Amino acid sequence: MSPTLALQTGEGAAQRVKHAEPDAGGIVPLWREVPSQPRPAQDYYRLALLKEPVWIWSVPAYFYVGGVAGGGAVLAAALHGKTRLRRLAAWCRLLAFLGTTVGPALLTYDLGKMSRFLNMLRVLRPSSPMSLGSWSLAGTGMLATLSLLQGDRSGAVTRYGTALGGLMVAGYTGVLLGNTANPLWRERRLLLPLLFTSSAAASTAGVLQLMPLDKREEKVVQRFGMVGKAGEAACMVAMQRSEGTVPEVAAAARGGKGGVLWTAAKAALVTGILVELLPVRSPVKRKVSGALTTIGANCLRFALLESGKSAAREPQATFNLQRTRMKG
Amino acid sequence: MTTPATGFFTDTSVCIGCKACEVACKQWNQLPADGDFFSGRSYDNTIHLEATTWRHVAFIERQARLSGQATSRPFSWLLMSDVCKHCERAGCLEACPTGAIVRTEFDTVYVQPDVCNGCGYCVVCCPFGVINRREDDGRAWKCTLCYDRQKAGMEPACAKACPTDSITFGKLDDLKEMARARLQELHRRGVTEAWLYGMSERDQPGTEGLHAFFLLLDRPEAYNLPPDPSVPTKGVGGSWGVMALAAAGMAAAAVVAAHSRGGERK
Ligand code: SF4
Ligand code: SF4
Numbered sequence: 229m230s231p232t233l234a235l236q237t238g239e240g241a242a243q244r245v246k247h248a249e250p251d252a253g254g255i256v257p258l259w260r261e262v263p264s265q266p267r268p269a270q271d272y273y274r275l276a277l278l279k280e281p282v283w284i285w286s287v288p289a290y291f292y293v294g295g296v297a298g299g300g301a302v303l304a305a306a307l308h309g310k311t312r313l314r315r316l317a318a319w320c321r322l323l324a325f326l327g328t329t330v331g332p333a334l335l336t337y338d339l340g341k342m343s344r345f346l347n348m349l350r351v352l353r354p355s356s357p358m359s360l361g362s363w364s365l366a367g368t369g370m371l372a373t374l375s376l377l378q379g380d381r382s383g384a385v386t387r388y389g390t391a392l393g394g395l396m397v398a399g400y401t402g403v404l405l406g407n408t409a410n411p412l413w414r415e416r417r418l419l420l421p422l423l424f425t426s427s428a429a430a431s432t433a434g435v436l437q438l439m440p441l442d443k444r445e446e447k448v449v450q451r452f453g454m455v456g457k458a459g460e461a462a463c464m465v466a467m468q469r470s471e472g473t474v475p476e477v478a479a480a481a482r483g484g485k486g487g488v489l490w491t492a493a494k495a496a497l498v499t500g501i502l503v504e505l506l507p508v509r510s511p512v513k514r515k516v517s518g519a520l521t522t523i524g525a526n527c528l529r530f531a532l533l534e535s536g537k538s539a540a541r542e543p544q545a546t547f548n549l550q551r552t553r554m555k556g
Numbered sequence: 557m558t559t560p561a562t563g564f565f566t567d568t569s570v571c572i573g574c575k576a577c578e579v580a581c582k583q584w585n586q587l588p589a590d591g592d593f594f595s596g597r598s599y600d601n602t603i604h605l606e607a608t609t610w611r612h613v614a615f616i617e618r619q620a621r622l623s624g625q626a627t628s629r630p631f632s633w634l635l636m637s638d639v640c641k642h643c644e645r646a647g648c649l650e651a652c653p654t655g656a657i658v659r660t661e662f663d664t665v666y667v668q669p670d671v672c673n674g675c676g677y678c679v680v681c682c683p684f685g686v687i688n689r690r691e692d693d694g695r696a697w698k699c700t701l702c703y704d705r706q707k708a709g710m711e712p713a714c715a716k717a718c719p720t721d722s723i724t725f726g727k728l729d730d731l732k733e734m735a736r737a738r739l740q741e742l743h744r745r746g747v748t749e750a751w752l753y754g755m756s757e758r759d760q761p762g763t764e765g766l767h768a769f770f771l772l773l774d775r776p777e778a779y780n781l782p783p784d785p786s787v788p789t790k791g792v793g794g795s796w797g798v799m800a801l802a803a804a805g806m807a808a809a810a811v812v813a814a815h816s817r818g819g820e821r822k
Contacts, residue, residue, distance in 0.1 A: 238586030239669055244691040245588050245608055256595055256603055272614060272780030273597040275604060278685035282676040282694075299806070306810035313814065335675075340694045344673035351655035355789050358677045359653035395803035402802075403795040407788045409647055409683040414788065417795045425802035429809060451813035459805070540685075547777050550784040 270547070277543040278409060281536050283338055288529035290334040291401045292431060294365065295424060295525065297327020299432025301372060301394025303452060305387045314380060316445040319436060324394060325376040328369035331397075357407050361400040368393030398428035405532065411546045412477055412539035413532070415470065419463050423528075426459025431525040433457075434500075437518025446514060450504065453521065457501050460528075464494060474552065476545035479538075486535030489527045496524030561663035562706065563642060563767035564715065564723055565731040567738055568779075569750060571635040571722040573613055578602060578637075580717035581611040584702065604780075605638060607688045610699040611714050612638045614779050622773060624746035636779050637714070637723055640665070640686045640699035641754065642767035645787040648698075651681035656696075663728070664701040664767060672696050683763070683785035701768070728767060732756070735771060742771075749773050753781065762786025 236242075256275065300323030307317035336345045348362035371390040375382045402424035406417030413420065433453025441449060471478040481487065500520035506513060539545050582589065587608045595601045598615035605612045616634035621627055646665045649657040656671035657678060667678075667687070674694035678687050687698040702712030710716070715725035724731060735752055742750040750773055752759060754766035762785050776783045 236586045236588070240608075240690075240697060241586040241588060242692070243588055243608055243697075245590055246606060246688075246691045256597075270775055270777040272616070272778065273600075275597070275780060276685065277780050277782060279679045279682065279688050281680050282689045299810075302806055302810045303814070306807075306814040310814060338676070339674050341673075347654040347656070347671060347673035348675070350671070351653075353650075353653060353655060355650040356653045356677070357792070357795075358651065358675060362653055391807070395806060398806065399799040399803055403792065403799050404677075406795040407651070407792040408680040409685075409785070409788055410680050413680075417792065418798050421795050421799035422802045425799065425806050429806050448813045452809055455805075455809040455813070459802075536680075540680075543777075543780060546782055550782055554784050 271543050274543065276541045277546050278411075278540040280540045281410070281533060283533060285530070286334040286337045288533045289526075290331050290338075291424070291529040291532075292526050293327045293334060294331045294397050294401060295327075295428030295431045296435055297324050297331060297368070297372070298394040298396075298398025298425075299428045299430075299452075299456070300324040300327060301368060301375075301390045302398070302429075303432060303448075304375065305391035305394075307448070308380075308382075308387055312444055313448060316436070316441070316448060318379065319439060320432075321372070321376045321379070323432060323435060324368070324372040324390060328365060328372045328397065331365060332369065357400055357404040361397070361404060364393050364396040364400060368397050395425075399425040405536070409546075410536050410540055411474075411542075411549050412480055412536055415474075415477060415549065416467055419467050419470070423460060423463035423467070426456045426463060427525050427528060429453065429456025430460050430497075430521050431456070434518045434521030434525065437514045437521070440511075441514070443509075446509075450514075453517075454501075454504065457497060457504075457521065460525075461497055461501065464497070464528075474545060474548045476542050476548055477539060480542055480545055481535045481539070484534065484538050486531050486533075486538055489531035489534055493524045493527035493531055496520045496527060500524060559661040561728040561767065562701070562726065563664070563728045563731055563769070564639060564701070564712070564725055565735050565769060565771070566637055566639070567722050567724070567735075567771045568634065568636040569738075569742060569747070569771060569773060570720045571613070571637055572720055573599060573615055573633070573635040574719065575602075575613050576717040576719060577611045577714035577723055578609070578613060580713040581699075582609075584705070584713035585610065585700070605640070605686050605688075605698070607690045607697040610639065610697075614638055616774070616778055618774070618778070623748055632773075634773055634778060636770065636772070637718075638779070638781075639714070639768050640701070641684055641763070641769070642699075642701055643787065644757070644764040644767065645789070646763075647681040647683050647787045647789070648678035648687050648696075650787060650789045651677045653677060660703055662701065662703075662706055664703065664706075666700050666703050667696055667698060669695060669697075681788050683782055683787065731769075735769070738771060747773070760785065762790065 300320040304320035307313045353359040375390045402421035405413040406420045436449045503517045600615040602612045614636045622632040642664045656668045660666045672695040711725040715723045753770040754760040755769040757764045
């Protein structure tokens with residue numbers, strides 16, 4: 229609009245415009261068929277029905293960091309009072325503290341402005357997993373700080389409070405993704421919390437395995453991690469199986485960047501488990517296993533975000549799922 | 557609240573595709589133009605609802621006749637002015653962690669721009685793909701059902717500008733009555749494919765009805781509308797249940813690992 233004619237002064241006026249062209253990163257794919265020809269598939273020019281998740285890299289990174297913190301908080305509480313495992317408990321408390329400090333920072337980075345995270349604590353909305361999660365994250369952060377400062381001397385309330393908060397932080401992200409309109413995430417709503425929780429246990433163990441540990445500590449970490457990894461593997465298998473019903477959802481999960489990341493996550497997880505099962509004991513083995521778990525857990529979270537984007541772009545994924553549900 | 561619920565009834569059978577609603581909305585709400593872009597999808601260069609686009613007219617060139625219509629070749633136009641549905645159970649509202657999205661005294665769904673922190677959760681929770689984050693400062697924007705105009709007793713800009721009254725604004729109860737009458741009239745004239753999308757809870761249990769509902773002439777897919785949308789919160793109880801089980805599992809794993817036999821034996 230020419231400024232000599234009129235001025236736009238409203239709050240929405242200054243917005244930068246998102247362009248729809250494919251070469252501007254927009255959502256409109258290049259057109260290859262004549263639009264007025266009869267289309268066999270019922271859709272609107274194959275244009276996206278849903279909006280893609282707008283989250284940047286820091287959100288899946290937070291999913292990982294939050295998981296490590298959650299697992300650390302839980303393990304720290306379980307290790308409390310075990311004199312020979314004092315050092316491990318301290319590591320765990322440190323992980324819980326770091327995770328719940330770096331986590332909000334990553335989330336705030338996605339929001340763009342520092343002060344914006346505080347708006348999360350403006351209300352408590354039980355219908356929103358993100359609201360419940362933000363409160364648990366903030367609460368766990370405070371308790372984890374207290375636990376870290378008090379160390380071995382921390383009281384039962386701090387200890388169990390941190391552990392409970394940690395359980396919530398580790399798992400709520402799965403509920404958060406399941407509680408969306410995204411066809412891929414929504415269909416997996418019963419598996420995602422399980423996946424995130426077990427992967428959190430595996431992630432915590434993975435980080436701990438990278439640290440210097442004695443024989444006893446190593447055993448604890450290994451057991452905790454193996455349970456997590458087994459759960460993670462089972463969930464990933466179950467997810468792949470459940471996709472079979474709607475081909476478009478499977479295609480969104482398998483194809484593109486998300487598919488590659490998913491395969492990488494699977495490969496890292498399986499190799500990690502195999503390395504763990506080798507009948508030798510060495511710090512090298514432990515560190516390789518820890519590194520593989522860490523890589524796998526990160527790939528997994530980025531895979532979920534990327535394939536969520538592909539699923540949102542594919543209208544037939546939504547249509548078919550809903551039509552199947554209507555019939556069933 | 558004593559103020560009656562208001563909404564839109566969009567009768568797509570009389571829409572002529574003039575896009576006056578799009579323009580009026582942009583003008584009133586001072587939304588920037590989306591730039592020159594040729595999509596090749598019929599006359600629809602707007603493509604979708606966006607943070608900068610709160611009304612979007614869909615153009616469908618269909619290779620089939622409408623019942624009761626005589627054309628030399630099988631052909632009909634389907635046009636629909638799409639908008640935020642102001643759902644009875646709104647996915648965006650129930651997901652918003654900051655409380656930025658509220659239900660107004662008119663029972664519409666409104667995003668308070670000074671409270672939204674740009675978390676982007678509403679974007680993935682809207683089953684219609686309506687709301688989106690602004691490109692510049694990341695806050696979420698969508699149709700306000702002209703909350704400001706309604707406050708001043710005026711009808712929303714799109715409904716005001718619509719030359720064919722395809723968009724009707726009014727009290728929800730009146731609109732429903734009107735929609736039923738219109739549907740009967742069309743059916744009487746032989747346009748049997750006409751139907752009402754999302755008018756009541758019975759039509760759309762997932763959202764418990766829309767405050768901006770539509771009269772359509774084809775399947776919802778043709779207009780890029782979901783056939784059976786549902787607020788994500790319905791059925792999330794199961795996820796919380798599974799999470800609780802998983803949490804118990806993790807706690808047990810931690811305790812067992814910490815008590816591992818080799819660990820404590822002196
Ligand atoms: S259509 Fe989407 S943005 Fe509009 S009220 Fe419903 S859930 Fe919210
Ligand atoms: S103003 Fe009315 S007739 Fe024109 S495009 Fe909008 S809805 Fe259709």
